[in-house]
Amino acid sequence: MRPTPRKCVIDSQIYSAAIEFTANLERDEWGGIGIGSYTKNNEVLLKGIVFPPQYRSSATYCSFEAKYLALLKFTLGDLGLFPQVTMVAWVHSHPGHGIFLSDLDRQTFGELIGENDRLIAAVIEPTQKLIGAFSGASATDQIEVEKRDLLWKEDQRIRLALLENLLPEMKVLVPPLPDNCTPGNLLETLYVLADKIVRMRKWLATEQLARQASLLAQPENEVE
């Protein structure tokens, strides 16, 4: 077994977005999947969080279906991000309860660690504006969490930003497209991917249809 991570570095934008998202759910808990990579120093770099629709959620419970994890893995593969970017954390919120793992949390973590033996469990506490992380086979060790502006390869950031469009049924928290991203760069990536991704083709078709529909609506507006 590979050594377990000793530190979790969360992209600053993702940290804030995760706190904001989980703070606006009427104090219900919400579960999801953290995606990112590892450094040679055994740190987890949390680059994004994906929240599937919740099967059930309340002030003290949340659950999501396994199929969404599989869908996310396929999509990361289709975007050419896997295995550089993979599931690195099981994430859920504890609004108002504090940073800890309950027995149920540890049980779920035990099932998920089979997917990745370096998995960590991250707990978001929106009322305290904190995120905590746990590592180890039974997630017994609380590890340091650091907020940092992570550096990105432009191509990887574009691909990650596209995740939101490919998984419309999920809440996807990833950094936005880079400021210096030109339409040329974007199109290049899109066309490389569109060749092989059915979901991407569907999305492009819908976008194109929407654009055509708005163009068709234009003359009528002008007449009015």
Place this chain on the structure above:
Amino acid sequence: MAKTVYIYFAWQDHYQTLTLDDKQTVRKALRAILPAGVRSDEIESAIDETGLNVIDQFGEFLHEGMKITVSRNKLYEGGASGVFAITIRRSVTVCTFGVACLRGVSATRP
């Protein structure tokens, strides 16, 4: 015409191929390759690359080499409910004690 699709069993992170004909549903074809100990009625969904549940679709609507994710009725659960259970248990203990006291008081009354 027979088609071969890729099946991904989500609960055990395992890929397998499945060949089905035009008139077979995914559910029916799956029976032949389900891992031991898994019944077909335990299968909740078979999601294609577009996110569509194709469990009851016929082979004729699928395309060769398609990737399909098969899920059991499995949930990933989290929650702080353990903490609340302890709180409730404590208050129940307090209540029982209170009732006992009241009964005791009542018994000593003339």
